Amino acid sequence: MAAPPGRRERLRALRRGGLLGLETLLDLLVGLAGGLRHRYRYRDTGNNGNGSESERHVRDFLSWVEPVAAQVQELQLQRSDFEILKVIGRGAFSEVAVVRMKESGQIYAMKIMNKWDMLRRGEVSCFREEREVLARGDQRWITRLHFAFQDPQCLYLVMEYYVGGDLLTLLSKFGDRLPLAMARFYLAELVMAIDSIHRLGYVHRWAWGWGHMGGHMGT
Known part of the structure; x- marks a missing residue:
């Protein structure tokens, strides 16, 4: 034992x-x-x-x-500790914004989720799972979670901000058809990223291009 x-x-x-x-x-x-x-x-x-x-x-x-x-x-951290620079995405019960931490000047991506919309749609478990994957995931493939906090209205996930955009943006630059070597590279990265989620015990519902982010070097 x-x-x-x-x-x-x-x-x-x-x-x-x-x-x-x-x-x-x-x-x-x-x-x-x-x-x-x-x-x-x-x-x-x-x-x-x-x-x-x-x-x-x-x-x-x-x-x-x-x-x-x-x-x-x-x-504890509060929403007022961050300056919202630009909203870059919206969903059914959340939005993602580029923010600057006032104390350090560091730039992050902040996902803001409305509690009441999540309760109404029965999506509370999705937040818990997303937070766990971000906290425990392999940072070679999974976005790094820096902070997580809440207030009476919303839940907040403060993550690494990737300036390179997503895969759909990259596709648009090549007329929706990547060169073969580049396609192989990004498909291999997607396979490795999805496998790292499977190793945590989760199955991804979808793996579209807007979920694949790139850093300043394009990876």
Whole structure:
């Protein structure tokens, strides 16, 4: 039987930012505080603070956790930390914009997803899966995820911005017909990218040209 992971291994797993990484744990703390506050503090204003023993314990916990959660929210990234330069894509419940981080001046691509549109369309699981693939995927083929955060209205994924455009843009430059050597090169890259997603346990629904991005060197 394999020995349980040691403390250092557990800390490294947290730093890697997987599904139970530090950012996720902080989000859970903020969500728990907000959910408990809504349920226990405001559901019955007529009991003058009286209630069952378990409810009193919850209120005691809230009095401790709310200041911590508020401080976490102040320190976490917010939409106002970025300047939107240009919207480069729109979908059914999301849009992608080129943004500049105000503090560093770094340029990123930000995907903005409306929570209520996602709930109405039943697409919440798609966000979780997309975030996991971006966080865990092979960065040779999968866009690098720099930050993920949320506010009451939207979910945000802040990713590497690839200035080379997508495969459809490249195709248009060659009259929709790539030279054979170039076609082989990009098809091989697509196969490797899709295989890396399969290795994570996911099957891609489609692999159209606008999903294949290029950097400043064209790859």
